[in-house]
Structures are given as structure tokens and as C-alpha cells.
Amino acid sequence: MPATATAARMVFANQGAIDSAHVMAAAADTTVQIALLPHVANGDAEAIKQVIARYGRLIWSMARRFERATAEDAVQEIFIDLWKSAGRFDSKVGKETTFVMMIARRRLIDRRRRLQTQPMCDSDDELLLLVDGANAPPDVAVQANAAARAIEQLTPGQRDVLLLSICYGLSHQEIADKLAMPLGTVKAHARRGLLAVQAATSATVEQEPS
Amino acid sequence: MKLTDFETMRAQELLIMRASQGLTAAEADELAALGVADNESFDTAGVMIELATKHDDELPTDLADKIFAAAVAKSPTYNASATAPAVPAVAAVLTAPVLQAVTANDLAARAARSPRKTLPTRTAWLVGGWATAAAAAGIAVWAFASGPNRAAGQASAQANQAAVAPNNPDAQTIPMATNTPGAAGVAGSVRWNGKAQQGVLELRGLPANEAGNQRYQLWIFDRQRDDKFPVDAGLFDASSGNTVVPFSPRVKVSDARQFMVTLEAAAGAVVSDRSHVIVVSE
Numbered sequence: 154m155p156a157t158a159t160a161a162r163m164v165f166a167n168q169g170a171i172d173s174a175h176v177m178a179a180a181a182d183t184t185v186q187i188a189l190l191p192h193v194a195n196g197d198a199e200a201i202k203q204v205i206a207r208y209g210r211l212i213w214s215m216a217r218r219f220e221r222a223t224a225e226d227a228v229q230e231i232f233i234d235l236w237k238s239a240g241r242f243d244s245k246v247g248k249e250t251t252f253v254m255m256i257a258r259r260r261l262i263d264r265r266r267r268l269q270t271q272p273m274c275d276s277d278d279e280l281l282l283l284v285d286g287a288n289a290p291p292d293v294a295v296q297a298n299a300a301a302r303a304i305e306q307l308t309p310g311q312r313d314v315l316l317l318s319i320c321y322g323l324s325h326q327e328i329a330d331k332l333a334m335p336l337g338t339v340k341a342h343a344r345r346g347l348l349a350v351q352a353a354t355s356a357t358v359e360q361e362p363s
Numbered sequence: 364m365k366l367t368d369f370e371t372m373r374a375q376e377l378l379i380m381r382a383s384q385g386l387t388a389a390e391a392d393e394l395a396a397l398g399v400a401d402n403e404s405f406d407t408a409g410v411m412i413e414l415a416t417k418h419d420d421e422l423p424t425d426l427a428d429k430i431f432a433a434a435v436a437k438s439p440t441y442n443a444s445a446t447a448p449a450v451p452a453v454a455a456v457l458t459a460p461v462l463q464a465v466t467a468n469d470l471a472a473r474a475a476r477s478p479r480k481t482l483p484t485r486t487a488w489l490v491g492g493w494a495t496a497a498a499a500a501g502i503a504v505w506a507f508a509s510g511p512n513r514a515a516g517q518a519s520a521q522a523n524q525a526a527v528a529p530n531n532p533d534a535q536t537i538p539m540a541t542n543t544p545g546a547a548g549v550a551g552s553v554r555w556n557g558k559a560q561q562g563v564l565e566l567r568g569l570p571a572n573e574a575g576n577q578r579y580q581l582w583i584f585d586r587q588r589d590d591k592f593p594v595d596a597g598l599f600d601a602s603s604g605n606t607v608v609p610f611s612p613r614v615k616v617s618d619a620r621q622f623m624v625t626l627e628a629a630a631g632a633v634v635s636d637r638s639h640v641i642v643v644s645e
């Protein structure tokens with residue numbers, strides 16, 4: 154599949170469409186982002202329910218991209234990991250959403266390597282991705298918004314490679330095959346894309362009030 | 364340890380690979396040897412890229428229920444601590460362990476020990492308390508914990524009866540009704556004391572649930588919370604006739620707006636899809 158065709162199917166919000174005021178207001182609204190994991194670690198069943206309600210959609214959507222046929226198994230594994238890891242979460246060190254999503258991503262990547270699971274990006278329609286950062290949970294909305302802006306600054310080729318790699322879990326070789334792109338170019342695009350987003354999100358963290 | 368330029372580049376390459384497609388065991392060892400394995404900035408960037416995209420697919424309700432049931436069923440930690448004091452902000456009881464059956468004989472014996480005269484009518488609990496009335500009327504009742512926690516359960520039952528007593532000015536009675544075709548004839552009320560966070564549900568004509576496969580679940584809508592996530596006030600069974608369910612949600616209900624009973628799978632629902640609403644408060 155040519156890179157240009159793939160780029161056409163990936164939908165990016167216009168920078169002007171990003172509702173920064175909404176994002177900032179959501180980020181300031183700490184009342185809806187009280188950390189739940191410490192309560193899960195204490196055996197609070199209601200907190201378990203709320204964690205499933207709060208992060209279920211994110212994890213399910215991500216798992217469905219990574220694994221077309223086995224997303225249910227993946228999600229259950231992820232939540233088991235999460236219950237086991239809840240006691241390690243420290244709100245002084247990081248955001249709860251980041252902690253949860255990092256566990257989820259590592260589990261999905263591990264499953265991809267271990268089980269050779271197949272991503273859901275065979276058909277054109279399934280490649281649609283809207284990048285705007287406006288729907289991220291409040292505690293990470295500012296960072297997600299910064300990531301969205303950084304992605305918008307990438308070349309189409311870099312964006313394609315980065316999103317296929319991060320959001321669908323494709324290996325560099327799989328991306329090279331899919332986009333008919335030299336492997337070295339894929340690696341370079343992936344590196345540059347992730348470096349750009351890392352720089353943008355790290356800068357945002359440094360600017361946040363403590 | 365100061366890294367050479369080559370080592371720095373290799374470390375960055377490995378960190379990027381870890382964030383995007385994972386590492387082999389040998390690569391993970393190499394990263395650890397370089398002393399930068401705890402650098403999660405690229406992993407965080409990967410998370411933020413993910414969060415910057417749309418997530419429109421809702422977690423299926425049955426899968427959410429399965430995950431919740433597995434969490435509470437397979438972990439002794441959760442079961443053991445379900446009745447322990449918890450942080451008020453989000454603490455709540457998984458009410459199944461709290462709402463446990465007491466037999467009709469228990470109730471009869473309890474009523475017999477009480478000097479209070481009782482009226483064997485539907486409204487008896489309004490006069491003499493739900494346990495006495497239930498025993499006198501011979502209705503199915505779900506009460507606070509018995510068995511190993513009998514003392515605590517009795518104390519909870521006494522606190523509940525006092526909180527919902529007819530002469531308690533902090534309690535109010537809210538009628539329940541239904542327009543669900545399959546639940547025609549079900550009616551009753553909730554007596555709720557928001558100050559004490561105690562209540563009792565009384566329903567007449569509630570059909571028996573299919574034991575082992577279904578349970579009824581009581582929900583409280585709080586004006587201070589999103590209506591998508593009403594507070595779970597407990598699971599209970601119904602046999603036949605009248606049902607009385609004392610309850611005390613451990614998530615604080617700031618301003619109860621409405622009560623609802625749904626029929627759910629035996630493990631209860633994390634978030635009810637409300638496909639089987641039996642009664643709601645008027």
C-alpha cells in the first residue's frame with residue numbers, strides 16, 4: 154500500500170479545531186480524576202468498578218487496534234496486570250492515566266511478540282484515526298494535546314509510520330511491507346516521530362505547576 | 364555511569380524500540396546494562412500518541428462485568444477487605460457480601476425477643492422496623508452480615524433500623540413504581556436517610572430471580588455524580604411475595620435523586636446497561 158494512500162485515510166484535525174480551552178478546563182478539573190488505584194490496592198471493590206468504567210473504553214479501543222480477533226483476552230490480561238500493579242502507583246511520580254496506559258501498551262506489545270497477534274488494520278476503513286487530543290482524560294489532556302500538535306508537524310510519511318507503529322503495534326518490517334517503504338526509512342521516520350512527540354510531551358510536563 | 368556517544372545513541376535506539384515494538388530478552392538486558400532502563404520518556408510519548416487518537420469503542424458491558432467478577436472472585440485480598448473501612452471518597456462496599464440472607468426463623472426469634480408489639484401488615488415496618496415487620500409478615504428479607512461477622516451485622520442492622528425508623532425526621536419515604544411489562548404489579552418504596560447513609564427497600568410482587576444466574580441490583584442516582592454511574596447499593600435475591608432489603612452504600616451519596624432496581628447477571632453489573640429496569644422511584 155503506497156504511503157500517500159495511507160496518509161489520505163488518516164484524518165487529522167486542523168490545529169484550529171483543537172479546543173484548547175476545553176482541554177485546559179478539563180485538565181484543571183481534578184474532581185473527576187481522583188486517583189483510584191490506591192483504593193484498588195486497598196481492596197476497595199467500588200474503586201475496581203470505577204477503574205473499569207474510567208479506563209475500559211481506552212483500553213478496549215487500543216486492544217482492538219492491536220489484536221483483531223483476541224481483544225477480549227488482551228483486555229482481561231491487562232486488567233489482571235493492573236490489579237497486581239495498583240500498589241506501585243505513586244501520584245507524586247506520575248499521572249494515573251499514564252500508568253494505566255503504559256501497563257496496557259506493554260502487555261499488548263508483549264502479546265504481539267509472544268502470540269503473533271494480528272492488528273486490525275487490513276482494510277482501509279480501519280486505518281482511520283482522528284488525532285486531536287481533545288478527548289484524553291483530564292489528568293493527561295495537556296500532554297495529549299501537545300502530542301497531537303507534535304504529530305501534526307510531522308511529514309505524512311513520518312505520521313503514517315508513527316501511528317502504525319504506536320497505535321497498531323506493527324513492527325518496522327511490517328510497516329515497510331505495508332507502505333512499500335525501505336526498512337531504513339521506516340526506522341528513521343519512527344525515530345524522528347517519537348523523538349518529536351517525546352520532546353513536546355516532556356516540555357509540557359516541565360511546564361506544569363507542581 | 365557516563366555513557367559514550369555510541370552508548371548514548373544505542374540506549375536511545377533501544378528505548379525507542381521498547382516504546383514502539385518491544386525488546387527481546389537480550390535487548391532488555393543490554394538496556395539494563397546501559398543503566399537507562401528506568402527512562403520512560405519514550406514510553407510516555409507512546410502513551411500520549413495513543414491518547415491523542417480517538418477511542419470510540421465502549422468496553423462491552425458483559426466483558427466489564429466479567430473483568431469485575433474475576434477481580435473480586437479470584438483475589439482473596441478483595442474479598443477479605445470488602446467489609447473493611449475504606450477511604451470515604453471512593454470507598455464503597457461490594458454489597459453482595461453485606462446483604463446476606465437471614466432465615467425466617469432468625470427473624471421470628473429476633474421478633475420474639477423484642478418487647479415491641481408488631482403489626483403483621485405491609486406497613487408494619489413503618490411502625491416497628493423492617494426486621495420485626497418482616498418476621499411478623501413472613502416476607503423474604505435480606506439483612507446485614509451474619510456468620511463470622513454476626514456481631515457487626517447485628518450492630519449494622521440496629522443502626523439501619525434506627526436510621527429508617529418512622530419517627531426519624533432525617534428519613535424520607537419515596538414510592539417505587541414500574542412501567543416494565545414483565546414487572547407489572549411490582550410496587551413498594553424506599554425509606555432513605557441521607558444523613559446516616561442508610562436505607563431500606565421494600566417491594567411487593569417482585570418475581571423470584573433465577574438463582575445462580577440472575578440477581579437484582581439496587582442503584583442510587585446522586586445529583587453530585589454523573590447519571591451514567593449511579594452508586595451501587597447492593598445485590599439481592601427475591602423468592603416470592605414481599606422483599607425487604609436494608610442497605611448502606613459505602614460510597615457517600617450526597618444528594619439522592621432517584622432509586623432504581625435492575626435485574627443483572629448473578630455477579631452484578633459494573634455499569635448496568637439498564638436493559639432490565641424493574642422499578643424506579645417516582
